[in-house]
């Protein structure tokens with residue numbers, strides 16, 4: 021692959037491999053191949069029309085799941101290279117991490133989970149793995165995308181013990197309380213860094229967050245004071261960009277330095293040493309972590325729970341719930357490929373097919389189907 025990997029990085033020559041054996045790729049590394057498969061997947065293309073925080077039609081400049089995933093990958097790749105980790109694997113995990121998300125963001129996920137309460141629930145991390153392991157039907161020789169173990173390990177960020185037992189190898193770490201590889205740890209925290217920062221931008225653009233409110237957040241205030249001092253006449257929009265740019269830089273630099281220290285102290289010699297560690301290595305310093313969490317809580321309270329957002333939440337919940345009720349009572353209302361999968365299934369099996377169908381919808385497709393089938397808009 022050209023770039024020297026640190027001994028604790030994931031190395032394809034020591035991988036736990038793919039579920040179905042395949043000849044090695046000629047011009048690409050195996051994790052590059054995973055990334056390419058993810059980019060070519062249907063689920064990836066649909067991320068363009070799925071909500072991150074704002075519903076797709078609320079405005080053209082807001083983040084979607086697609087641009088969010090690209091920003092996560094961008095943050096994580098910088099840190100991966102700086103730490104000697106496997107960059108293609110890091111990128112693959114980041115691009116795939118939200119493939120299982122429902123339409124309408126967390127409102128959609130929570131409602132689908134409620135609909136599936138009696139049938140094993142619905143969890144978007146698990147669904148992301150299900151998409152790459154089973155639902156993408158693109159290859160003649162195997163179901164799903166047949167990704168490398170380390171990519172799948174990274175996609176499955178959380179998992180209940182019950183689901184972990186059913187998943188086999190990739191679920192084992194949740195039962196043994198082990199860590200995933202460093203690339204997975206990095207993708208996980210890059211996700212939080214990316215959304216904390218881009219949601220400040222989107223929230224401000226939407227007029228739901230004000231400069232005064234944001235200045236109550238230490239991560240923001242530190243950069244605000246500095247930028248305001250150096251460029252007192254900067255217009256608000258440009259001021260915000262300059263602040264966010266510096267916020268990302270501060271947090272990512274802190275992440276790289278703190279992680280580097282941890283790795284030097286513990287000196288893991290392989291990815292298995294990393295997995296067996298009691299605690300993750302890829303972390304922020306205590307001080308920056310507190311500020312990061314404070315901003316996250318602030319966004320929770322003032323952006324994600326803003327009354328304007330709640331209106332959208334209630335509508336999204338109704339659309340998901342009513343579509344779920346409709347399809348479970350008449351599976352023939354789904355396209356044939358889904359209807360066929362419900363044959364010889366019990367009630368729980370049929371509900372899972374419906375959940376797969378709904379989870380795969382884009383925001384506007386869900387709205388259009390709801391309107392077409394239930395005559396509501």
Ligand code: MG
Nearest residue numbers: 088117118211
């Ligand atoms: Mg995400």
